[in-house]
Amino acid sequence: xxxxxxxxxxxxLKKSYKNIPVLTGVDFEVKTGSVFALLGSNGAGKTTIVKxxxxxxxxxxxxxxxxxxxxxxxxxxxxxxxxxxxxxxxxDEILTGRENLIMIAKLRHLENPRRxxxxxxxxxxxxxxxxxxxxxxSGGMRRRLDIAMSLIGRPPxxxxxxxxxxxxxxxxxxxxxxxxxxxxxxxxVFLTTQYLEEAEQLADKIAILHxxxxxxxxxxxxLKKLFPPAKVEYIEKQPTLxxxxxxxxxxxxxx
Amino acid sequence: xxxxxxxxxMDMGVMLGRSMRHIFRSLDTIITVTIMxxxxxxxxxxxxxxxxxTGTDKYVNYLLPGILLIAVANSIGYVSYxxxxxxxxxxFERFNSMPIARSAALWGHxxxxxxxxxxxxxxxxxxxxxxxxxxxxxxxxxLAVAGIIALFTLALTWIAAIAGLSAKSxxxxxxxxxxxxxxPLISSAFVPTASMPxxxxxxxxxxxxxxxxxxxxxxxxxxxxxxxIWVALAWCVGIMLVACFLASRVYKKQx
Numbered sequence: 060x061x062x063x064x065x066x067x068x069x070x071x072l073k074k075s076y077k078n079i080p081v082l083t084g085v086d087f088e089v090k091t092g093s094v095f096a097l098l099g100s101n102g103a104g105k106t107t108i109v110k111x112x113x114x115x116x117x118x119x120x121x122x123x124x125x126x127x128x129x130x131x132x133x134x135x136x137x138x139x140x141x142x143x144x145x146x147x148x149x150x151d152e153i154l155t156g157r158e159n160l161i162m163i164a165k166l167r168h169l170e171n172p173r174r175x176x177x178x179x180x181x182x183x184x185x186x187x188x189x190x191x192x193x194x195x196x197s198g199g200m201r202r203r204l205d206i207a208m209s210l211i212g213r214p215p216x217x218x219x220x221x222x223x224x225x226x227x228x229x230x231x232x233x234x235x236x237x238x239x240x241x242x243x244x245x246x247x248v249f250l251t252t253q254y255l256e257e258a259e260q261l262a263d264k265i266a267i268l269h270x271x272x273x274x275x276x277x278x279x280x281x282l283k284k285l286f287p288p289a290k291v292e293y294i295e296k297q298p299t300l301x302x303x304x305x306x307x308x309x310x311x312x313x314x
Numbered sequence: 315x316x317x318x319x320x321x322x323x324m325d326m327g328v329m330l331g332r333s334m335r336h337i338f339r340s341l342d343t344i345i346t347v348t349i350m351x352x353x354x355x356x357x358x359x360x361x362x363x364x365x366x367x368t369g370t371d372k373y374v375n376y377l378l379p380g381i382l383l384i385a386v387a388n389s390i391g392y393v394s395y396x397x398x399x400x401x402x403x404x405x406f407e408r409f410n411s412m413p414i415a416r417s418a419a420l421w422g423h424x425x426x427x428x429x430x431x432x433x434x435x436x437x438x439x440x441x442x443x444x445x446x447x448x449x450x451x452x453x454x455x456x457l458a459v460a461g462i463i464a465l466f467t468l469a470l471t472w473i474a475a476i477a478g479l480s481a482k483s484x485x486x487x488x489x490x491x492x493x494x495x496x497x498p499l500i501s502s503a504f505v506p507t508a509s510m511p512x513x514x515x516x517x518x519x520x521x522x523x524x525x526x527x528x529x530x531x532x533x534x535x536x537x538x539x540x541x542x543i544w545v546a547l548a549w550c551v552g553i554m555l556v557a558c559f560l561a562s563r564v565y566k567k568q569x
Binding site: 110113114115135138139141142143145146147148149151152153154158162163165166167168208 | 321324325328331332335336339340403404405407408409410411412413414
């Protein structure tokens with residue numbers, strides 16, 4: 060594979076906090092333009108990997124390349140080419156949605172910060188709330204603003220660390236839609252999640268992090284092959300509460 | 315990396331604009347850093363002042379330097395608070411994963427402290443003028459006063475930065491404000507130290523605020539500044555350097 064086709068390459072990544080090993084030899088590759096989901100339970104080290112990839116944290120050992128740049132020797136170049144949406148929506152609550160976007164556009168040194176903000180407010184359905192403080196936003200709106208802030212400057216690689224944790228089902232589906240659109244436009248998306256369904260919905264490739272290592276990785280089809288073939292069973296399928304909830308509010312969603 | 319350097323001051327300007335908005339939108343902050351010191355000045359001049367013997371013709375002339383330092387000390391808790399929130403809410407992570415110099419976010423807060431204090435001190439001095447404060451000091455003396463207060467502000471700001479960055483909770487971040495509040499009270503800010511009992515007097519005369527107050531007072535009243543100014547400068551610069559070094563170390567350590 061050509062170097063430019065690999066957005067992220069991680070080899071032998073190790074990291075301990077004090078004496079507690081968190082990552083004990085992680086290897087994976089993410090193809091440019093794909094959606095890669097890192098699955099793992101709470102405390103598995105997903106956020107640690109994201110922090111190392113986004114230059115916030117230094118690894119103990121191992122080779123980590125992001126967009127062709129080594130994260131430890133060329134962190135500046137890495138930062139030019141990525142955007143991080145952290146686990147907790149990192150929006151400035153005292154500023155309005157518009158001011159948040161303008162601030163990031165200014166920090167990315169773009170030509171016309173106001174226009175950039177206007178476009179993103181439109182795209183993310185935040186125009187009506189644009190001039191309200193972000194502290195008045197709902198969880199879903201806050202997350203949309205958060206992701207919108209990350210898209211400023213069109214970075215080719217975006218990290219989404221548990222983007223739907225704590226969101227209601229409606230907001231979760233909105234985030235999924237955004238991620239699908241991003242993938243459609245050629246942006247590489249690195250996603251961490253604890254929801255299997257989320258990985259199934261969004262990811263081209265899935266890796267499962269467990270006890271400091273990637274224990275399996277592959278496409279959904281490949282992962283399914285690892286398990287015994289599906290058995291045919293006849294059961295009455297009850298709708299889940301989530302399906303009921305979404306069916307009832309479905310009309311609102313379509314609008 | 316070249317571009318990061320070129321934009322350093324622009325980025326810091328964006329950070330400054332952001333924090334200044336925080337201050338102007340927080341009634342609480344404005345009350346504590348401007349209204350409270352003015353209220354104290356009114357209280358001391360019009361209620362207690364008649365009974366205080368300072369050897370100056372007008373008590374407000376004696377009192378103003380101490381009130382200025384109290385205003386600065388009052389603002390310090392908010393520096394910790396704002397830094398803590400940025401750390402806790404992932405705002406620093408967002409900034410630090412962007413192509414911005416790492417120190418810009420921290421220095422933005424420090425600059426904000428300087429600018430906001432300058433504004434509130436000007437307001438307080440204007441009120442003092444209305445109350446009858448008069449100074450024979452020339453431009454150079456005023457510049458020297460501004461310089462000393464700026465150094466004092468920086469010293470306290472960096473102490474607050476250590477507290478804000480290393481705090482585990484919002485309450486913890488604010489705690490630093492209390493001991494700092496007390497220093498001006500146990501100094502020659504309100505009454506000459508000669509009126510205090512032995513041990514208190516010994517503390518008051520050997521803690522940093524007294525020489526700073528004395529130096530500012532001498533400059534404003536056009537009296538010889540003597541050694542006080544050098545002791546004051548030594549305290550300010552010494553505290554500032556140590557605190558700045560420690561705060562930067564804490565900041566660097568954090569992801």
